[in-house]
Amino acid sequence: MPHLVILGAGASLASFPNGDKHGRKLPLMNSLVEKLDLYNHIPDKFEGLITDFEKLYSNISNDDSLLSVKKIIDKKVYEYFYEMNIPNKPTLYDYLILSLRKKDLIATFNWNPLLLKTMRRHSKIVNLPNVAFLHGNVAVGVCKYCNLKGYKYNNICHHCNRPYDDMRLLFPVENKNYSADKTINDEWEMLRHYFEISLYVTIFGYSAPNSDIDAKKLMLDASMKNRSREFYELEIIDIKPEEEVEETWHDFIHSHHYSVIDNFKESYLWHHPRRSTDAFFDAYLMNSPWDDNPFPEFNDIYEMHQWIEPLIREENKKL
Ligand SMILES: [Zn+2]
Structure with missing residues (x-):
């Protein structure tokens, strides 16, 4: 069963606390x-x-x-x-991406290219999560002739060789009208679908600001249709006080199935990389908890790939 991860500005900031490769800082709305x-x-x-x-x-x-x-x-x-670029050393985005599989989705509100750029350095790992860009993204190019999306930095469409258009960025205005732009609408369709089928939902650094009132409603409507609504788990990673976080996400919480933590390294994904929903299913629905298998801290990407290798081998056996 899928794991859905929703990212806001706080997730990028936690992953790149010192800015990008060249120290270019991630601005928040107030700065x-x-x-x-x-x-x-x-x-x-x-x-x-x-x-x-x-x-x-x-x-x-x-x-x-x-x-x-x-x-x-x-x-x-x-x-x-x-212009932003990823540093050579692994960041939280590397851990996040490798903690998920193709059946899972990362849906991000962020405009910056850091998630997609990070993803591309793991391209030899075949079983990577899907990604949706809910407010557009600078790393995504759109070909209006082929109706395809691709990597903007390649400049031309991989199918017809015509130049890419920019993916539109949705700015913080009250009525964003998510369905007006086809490219953005496709991303939301994907998110809606995952809200309905996911067993585990992690919201990382997304504060649902007032200008996102429509976004919050779309997500809530979809989560109400979740086929595992009675037992799906919600995990919120946020540095704000717990009461404030609970207040924001109150409508999404079903009975006691939620947790609020302030660090990705405490998350279920960190402790059960690539197996979060399997471990959760066995622990809470079969009463048979797994031992934790937390990520160690890695010095480089090669070490990361070495460490997840046995997990990938196991996945390939099951396919
Ligand atoms: Zn094309």
Whole structure:
């Protein structure tokens, strides 16, 4: 049974606390204007909103006379993230990706390319999770002729060799209209499907801000249709106080089947890599708990691949 992982800005920040390979920092919504040096483009009347990008952007995009300002911000944001690169040493994203299998899904709200770039350095591992980009992503290119998505940094479509278009980024405005853009709608279809069939859901560093009210509702509706609703487990990884986290996700919690932790290294995925739902099923539904098999800390990608090799061999035997 699948494991669904939902990532927000907090997950990228926890994985790249010192920024990207060249120290380029991951901005949060309250520091975006400052980190991306957008200050000179913000109209004076919105000066009070520079630490609240969601409100600021909503105001700018609602004002037709500020269309050129909006376009500059869109472009600068895209370019800032597009330039980001992954460090050579393993990050939490490496552990996360290798802790899951093809039957699982990572759905991310993040625009940055770090998840996809990390995934590509594990491309020799065949059994990797699926990924959905819920608010668009700079590492994804879209070919409107073939209706295909690919790796944007390759520049041209792997099928017809025409240049890729950018995948649209959904900015924090109140009515995002997830179904208007076909590419984004496909990603949400995938998320909805996984919400219905997953036995385990992990929400990592996603705070469901006010501007994501539609996103939260779409997810809740889908989780209500979960075929294992009575026993599916929800795990939330967040550094905020537990009461605040419980308040945010209250509607998603079914009786006592949830936990709140503040670190990925305490997660079920860390302790049962590539076997989370198998271990969970046996422990809670068959009353036969497994021994933990936690990841050690790795120095490089080669060590990681060596360590998961026996697990992969076992998976291949079952296929
Ligand atoms: Zn094409």
